Amino acid sequence: MKMTQLGRNGPAVSQVGLGCMAMSDVYGPSDESESIATIHAAIDAGINLLDTGDFYGMGHNEMLIRRALEGRRKDVLICVKFGALRGPDGAWAGTDMRPAAIKNFLAYSLRRLGTDYVDLYQPCRVDAQTPFEETIGAIADLVKAGYVRYIGVSEASAASIRKAHAVHPISALQIEYAVVTRGVEAEILPAVRALGISVIAYGVLSRGLLTGSPITSPKDFRRHFPRFQGANYEKNRALIDTLNGLAEGLNATAAQIALAWVLSRGADVIPLIGARRRSQLAESLKALELKLTAGDLARIEAAIPADAVAGTRYGEEQMRWLDSEKRATSA
Numbered sequence: 001m002k003m004t005q006l007g008r009n010g011p012a013v014s015q016v017g018l019g020c021m022a023m024s025d026v027y028g029p030s031d032e033s034e035s036i037a038t039i040h041a042a043i044d045a046g047i048n049l050l051d052t053g054d055f056y057g058m059g060h061n062e063m064l065i066r067r068a069l070e071g072r073r074k075d076v077l078i079c080v081k082f083g084a085l086r087g088p089d090g091a092w093a094g095t096d097m098r099p100a101a102i103k104n105f106l107a108y109s110l111r112r113l114g115t116d117y118v119d120l121y122q123p124c125r126v127d128a129q130t131p132f133e134e135t136i137g138a139i140a141d142l143v144k145a146g147y148v149r150y151i152g153v154s155e156a157s158a159a160s161i162r163k164a165h166a167v168h169p170i171s172a173l174q175i176e177y178a179v180v181t182r183g184v185e186a187e188i189l190p191a192v193r194a195l196g197i198s199v200i201a202y203g204v205l206s207r208g209l210l211t212g213s214p215i216t217s218p219k220d221f222r223r224h225f226p227r228f229q230g231a232n233y234e235k236n237r238a239l240i241d242t243l244n245g246l247a248e249g250l251n252a253t254a255a256q257i258a259l260a261w262v263l264s265r266g267a268d269v270i271p272l273i274g275a276r277r278r279s280q281l282a283e284s285l286k287a288l289e290l291k292l293t294a295g296d297l298a299r300i301e302a303a304i305p306a307d308a309v310a311g312t313r314y315g316e317e318q319m320r321w322l323d324s325e326k327r328a329t330s331a
Contacts, residue, residue, distance in 0.1 A: 001046025001288075004267045006077075007171030008196030010150050011119070013077060015263065016288070017049030018042040018281070019202055019272035023064055024057030027208075028217025030276050032064060039068040041278045043075055045285055051174070051200065051272050053081040053124060054109045058090070062112035069114075077119035079200070080109050081154055081174065084124050095321070097127035099138035106147060122152035122174055126160050126323035133167050140168040152200070155324040158191035165195050175324055177201035177269065179261045179300060180210065180239065180309040188324060193268065201271045203313070204262045209236055210243055211254050226311030235310040242303050252290055255280075259287035261300055 002015045023035035039050065052061045062080070069076065082105040085093040102123075110116060121142065123135050142148040152172040153164050164170050173192050177184050181203060192199060205211055207222055222228045227236055243254040250257065262271040275281040292300070314322065 004270065005198070006049075006120070006150065006270070007169070007198050009169060010171040010198070011077060013049045013270060014047045015267070015270060016047060016259075016285075017051055017079070017200065017270055017272045018047050019051045019274040020061055020065060020276075021051075021053065021056045022274050022276040024061040025219060026056070027222070027276075028220050034278070035064055035276055036068040038275055038278050038281055039065065041281055042273075042275075043072060045281075047273075048076050049079065049200075049270065049272075050076050051079045051081075051202070053084070054105055054112075055082075055084040055086050055124070058086050059108070059112050062109055066112060066114040073115055078113060078115070079120040079122065079152065079172075079174075080113075080118045081122045081124040082106070082109065083127065092318070095123075095125050095127045097123050097125075097130040097132075097135040099134060099141075102135065102138045103142070106142060110147065117147055117149060119149045120152045120172060121148040121150075122154045122172075124154050125321050126153075126156050132156075132160050132163050136164045136167040136170075143168070155322050156188075157323045157326045158187045159326075160323050161188070161191055161195070161197065165197070170195070170197050172198045172200050172270075174200040174202060176203035176313055177262060177265070177271075178204050178206050178210070179243075179258055179304050180206050180306075181313060182306040183325070185306075197268075199265075199269045201262050201265075201269055202274070204271045205255055205258050205274070206309070206313075207274075209309075210240060210258045225314060227309060227313065229311065232311035239304055239308060246300055246303060250290070250292075250296065252286070253283060255283055256287040256290055257292075257300065259284055260290040260292050261297065263287065264292055264297055 003012045004015050006013045023030050083095045083097050087093050126132055139151050150171040154174040175184050247254045247257045273284040
């Protein structure tokens with residue numbers, strides 16, 4: 001496993017990370033023993049970056065990671081996103097990034113994870129109700145106290161990233177980035193590179209859209225996403241066929257091609273493998289052996305243009321929460 005650096009002054013991390021969200025029922029029921037085995041397999045393969053959120057399964061994901069890391073805490077960097085509010089029925093209820101709330105969120109995360117520090121702590125969204133500088137300042141206080149090692153942000157615009165970095169060095173931006181989700185390239189990617197901030201890319205398979213992953217559970221949250229609905233999905237199935245055709249020509253799978261494309265963006269872009277089974281992880285890891293030539297990349301991008309996908313990546317309400325979707329009128 002190749003290593004890279006998380007941000008200009010951050011720790012050494014594996015070139016890919018493991019996204020653990022799917023292990024906590026967002027795509028339907030999951031098998032806890034298989035999830036733990038998948039985490040172990042990832043660590044054994046050299047992955048040292050585990051990504052979670054305190055709202056994944058309302059704490060379930062953190063407790064799962066705690067069980068998986070018994071005796072292995074020092075082998076990994078734990079990235080925790082926080083700030084999303086959930087109801088007893090699992091419904092989303094906005095965000096809370098007030099300094100007092102941040103301390104509360106972290107206290108519960110530390111207890112659930114069974115650790116006394118989090119390696120990378122990230123507000124999951126930019127909260128319109130709280131100045132971003134106050135949010136980052138509160139996390140900076142937790143860094144000084146030793147409870148947090150590094151600070152990240154998630155789904156933030158270039159302007160908000162600059163504000164955050166002026167308060168405390170930001171090590172990473174977590175944002176959706178895939179061959180069909182390339183909005184980050186216009187303003188955000190140049191901004192983070194100028195500041196020495198890495199990108200942790202999630203949704204590299206567009207939540208299974210690019211591999212034709214079926215929706216079989218009524219609890220699968222993709223049912224609410226426009227890309228998976230009606231005419232949009234029918235149009236997007238053509239992308240699946242296109243990617244499968246390209247993959248066949250390269251003796252690879254669609255998942256491997258999609259992951260290899262993100263890996264080609266640069267050493268400062270660290271894709272998350274969103275596996276909840278060892279078989280999924282093993283398939284994705286083969287992408288590390290796939291060397292796409294300039295010609296391969298050109299063919300992929302010609303066959304799947306940046307605007308090829310139909311539908312937004314979240315529903316209308318959640319799209320309004322995405323600071324990253326706000327375009328600056330000037331740099």
